[in-house]
Amino acid sequence: MNSSFLRFSSITKKIWMAFLGLFLMIFLVVHLGINLCLLRSDGGAWFTAAAHFMGTNYIVKVFEIGLFAGFIIHIMLGIILQVQNWMARPVRYMVSNKTYTPFLSKYMIYTGGIVLIFLIIHFINFYFIKMGWVSNVHTSAEGEPNFYVIAQELFAQPVYSILYILFFIVLGFHLNQAFQAAWQTLGVNHPQYNTCIQRFGTFYAIIVPLGFIIVPVYFLLIR
């Protein structure tokens, strides 16, 4: 898979990168919807129902494959593009570049890398349990893992919650740059839409991470 990726032209790789990035942004909203169920004081009824639906519905399972492929290809392309970019300048400048560029736009690989670390932790905490690869003490009557209790326990740890919040702030910066960049890569750049795209990207990059952040804040401070 790797070598065929390399043979793709730079623009083809970028277009896939952009397309998959936008796809992942849609998924994030769905995930946020489920997470916000945690805020209801119903003993986790809604959250568990949502988790049960996501774990058992066949259509969701098909999407899940697409989602994993999306993540993996997006990450792999990001790494390949970056390595090629490092190779494009074997001798570096003595004076680092002073050109004005949008905030953190030069550091997408790093913000992306931090998000990847979070993703791995998240997988170990939730997905591995769902697949039964990691032992788990909280199971419901039907033998399904009780993610509501697991989430509650994790958020009760201040270190975990604070890291979680920091990760989402980084994700916000990643997405703020990513959204408009994706449209530019897909060829959508017109004075009529540019401001709108830019503003929506920033709005999304603030609102969605904030939505995720509310949950640990609620568990840490309010509960």
Next chain:
Amino acid sequence: MKLTLKIWRQKDAKSAGKFVTYALDNISPNCSFLEMLDILNEQLIEKNDDPVVFDHDCREGICGMCSLYINGRPHGPDDAVTACQLHMRKFHDGDTIVIEPWRARPFPVIRDLMVDRSAFDKIIQEGGYVSVNTGGAAEANNILVGKENSELAMDAAACIGCGACVAACKNGSAMLFVSAKVSQFALLPQGQVEAKQRVKKMVRMMDELGFGNCTNTYACEAECPKLISRSNIARMNREFLCAKVS
């Protein structure tokens, strides 16, 4: 003005280079940057030293030969000008100025501050032209061109091929240059005939030569002396996608 210059000196493509420091006095703020280097070179020649080699030709911002990375910015601290049009009044008395050659794998240093930019010529050879039959010139108004497109094509054609976009980009990407060349034809009816082949071949050559991949930092646009817009990059992406799927 009194200046300290730190200049990259490299004997030839194979030797290792290093920075050499020079002190310069009595420089008029009205000097152009290249004239300031001329003064330095005269002093070096008088001392029987090798003059600093740097590319230049027109010295009026139209040929694209001058190519100096000055204090961390291609073409120096002024916006929308080439190094030859940069004046010493943009600096302060007592400043230290670091001058480096363009750095990118496809632009190897030939000597001192001079790099080999024939990689750009190779990209142009892949499709930066329109094929026409020679003979009696046809009536120009036979092919109508909309005002908006003719303006956009003209803006794209303003690219002088200096390579500052590559030098500024953290990825050494040539997307701004290639997209300007693709756009100037894609916007005009004369360019349509070879449009699909052009974009595919030029992009393939750009990749083969080892230029980096665009990551949308827009440093190219910020440093381009001819203010080539990144909308050209979006246009090239569109052209490329359409050429690939159709």
